[in-house]
Amino acid sequence: MLRALDIRDMLIIDRLDLSFQPGLNVLTGETGAGKSILLDSLGFVLGWRGRADLVRQGADQGEVVALFDLDKGHPAHAVLAEAGLPGGAELILRRVNTADGRKTAWVNDRRCSGEVLRALSETLVELHGQHDDRGLLDPRGHRALLDAFGGLDAPRAATRTAWSGLATARKAVAATQAALDAIRDEEEFLRHAVAELDALDPQPGEDAALDLKRRTMQGAARIRDDILRAAQLLGNEGAEGAMGQAVRWLDGAADRAGGTLDAPLAALHRALIELAEAQSGVDHSLETLDFDPLELEAVEERLFAIRALARKHGAAPDDLGDFAGGLRDRLAALDAGDADLARQQADLRAAQAGYDAAAGRLSAARATAAAALDTAVMAELSPLKMERAEFRTILTAADPGPDGRDTATFTVATNPGAPAGALNKIASGGELSRFLLALKVCLTGQDSGVTMIFDEIDRGVGGATADAVGRRLADLAQNGQVLVVTHSPQVAARGAHHWRVHKQVTDGLTVSSVAALSEPDRIDEIARMLAGDTITDEARAAARKLLAG
Known part of the structure; x- marks a missing residue:
């Protein structure tokens, strides 16, 4: 107040x-x-x-x-x-x-x-x-006034809840559809890439191992001859044979040397043992270097294939396995997305049905409230000497929204048979005043x-x-x-x-x-309003009568 x-x-x-x-x-x-x-x-x-x-x-x-x-x-x-x-x-x-x-x-x-x-x-x-375009004359507020008159808070709240659910369902479908569309645009690439990677199946560390093996095999031809010559020098025709002969000669003379050959003989025996280990290592090296040229070709082909895929996908060779896993996840999302989309579309249809039902109930309640408001306003117009006028609340379809699918407009026809129109366009000044008052009495x-x-x-x-x-x-x-x-x-x-x-x-x-x-001053003021500047006794009497009701 x-x-x-x-x-x-x-x-x-x-x-x-x-x-x-x-x-x-x-x-x-x-x-x-x-x-x-x-x-x-x-x-x-x-x-x-x-x-x-x-x-x-x-x-x-x-x-x-x-x-x-x-x-x-x-x-x-x-x-x-x-x-x-x-x-x-x-x-x-x-x-x-x-x-x-x-x-x-x-x-x-x-x-x-x-x-x-x-x-x-x-x-x-x-x-x-x-000239009140902020209140009853503004059609944008008529629907809210009608809802307040009809006490439609509950059906309107239900409609808003249903609209919120519908909007959420629409967003979910749109987001899933957009994600699926983006993946589908590259589905062919994904499936080809995954098949290519699965066929090659590169392993972590394989690139380095293949590269070492390739370099080793490429260098084997150059060093194998040298190792072979060394093996010959270490064998029976070389160091091993000479040392063996030396041991036999010394063994024959040891008994007559008074023990002076014991130490040299022990050293030669040790040397023969070490020589045998050296020969074994050299032989193993020769075996390692003994490769099939076709194997080198196979190693090079796989190494080059792994590196080509790495360049193609912009990944390190050792990361190709993880990269393939990521592609598989995207394909799985595509396959699962179809099911998600179907489920979300079903949810959307249910949300749409829920909104349609709630909005339909709200529209029906508004129609009932509009009829009641029209009756109430018409009852108020009669004492205001406008019994021939007609007031109608017109409900028309509107774009669906949180407050339903209706617009409400208060219209009047000042005489029977006359076309109805907006309050401020049809009624004259005095008529408009009485329409507004009748409306306000009913809406408050x-x-x-x-x-x-x-x-x-x-x-x-x-x-x-x-x-x-x-x-x-x-x-x-x-x-x-x-x-x-x-x-x-x-x-x-x-x-x-x-x-x-x-x-x-x-x-x-x-x-x-x-x-x-004060009361006397009020009598004079109402008398002035009745008679003008010159206040007469008759005007005061009329003023008292008005004040008495």
Whole structure:
């Protein structure tokens, strides 16, 4: 609820302190007295976009402070928490506009942006009037209003959940399909490469082993002759035979040498043993170097094949095994992906069916709510002297989304047989005011904590119709707070609290002021609204009658 509004140096207001009350608050005054300035100032502190030249002439800056009372469940608390601003039972908005156009805002003495102010304003105030494109006249908000009227939170939440599941299923199918498409583009290459690698089956370390064997075999022809000559020199025709003869000669002479040949004979025997080991090693080397030329060709072919595959795939020869494993994994993913895709497509069909069912239930509930709203509005139009008018909520198909597959549009036909159309295009000023009021009465449930402002919504009506408008506004204010700017005495008489806006010229300066009216003052103000500047006894009597109800 708006409890107070303090305005300093805004347009023709130099200083103004207003305290508002629950129920129906009415503001009256002559045309041009400054009633619209109050709304401009309130819109300014709420962050609404409006006129730029708000600072009073000669002042350095203008300032507006608005004080709201918030109950514990008020939606403004969530906005404050998200913005990191202090909360509480009181909400103080303050905004300053300097003469050079700079604007600065505070929420509970903490600096904030205009965006935060506007987010708060949506939870605090509703403005309704003939040019209110933010509220009932904006078709973009009609579906949400219809849902609120019909109490469709549950089917709408179910539809949003189903839409979220559908979106998730679609993303999963799309991702899997994209991955499969990418793999399929190279499937032929993958299968050929894996077959080629499997056929060759390169092993870690094989490249180095083959290279060593190849080099050894290539060098064998050059060194085998030298080793063979050495073997001959070490054998019976060479060192072994000579040493054997020497041992036999010395053995024959040893008995006669008095022991002097024992040591040489022992050394020769040892030398023969070492010589035998040397011969064995040389023989083994000859056996190793004894190879088939076809084997060399086979070694070279495999070595070159391994290195060719390594170059082809940009991998080290020893990594070809792991590389082949990676290719096999991608082929396995392709084979498994088809099964995954089939499963995900089944999930998608189920999610689509779930969404279609939820959206269908929501559409049916909206159709029921639309019929109920049409009946309720038509019932409200009759007391407002518009019993011949027709109000219809039109539901049309829309692109599927989280809130279903419908759009809702409030339409009117002011006379039977006349074509229906949008509220602000078909109805005249007075008719539009009454349509808006009837709609608001039907759409407003229990106290939402929102202050409703009606800006001359009674324009163009009078007499019994204006009285009906006043009664509807009073009913609307029973569960909350309503502010009405009005020129209608019938509406003003229904107010629980009454302020008069007055303009006067002092020392060449025009200043607007607002005064709370006592009961006698209120009689005079309503009499002025009835009779004009000259207030007669008859006008006062009529004013008393209006106030008496």
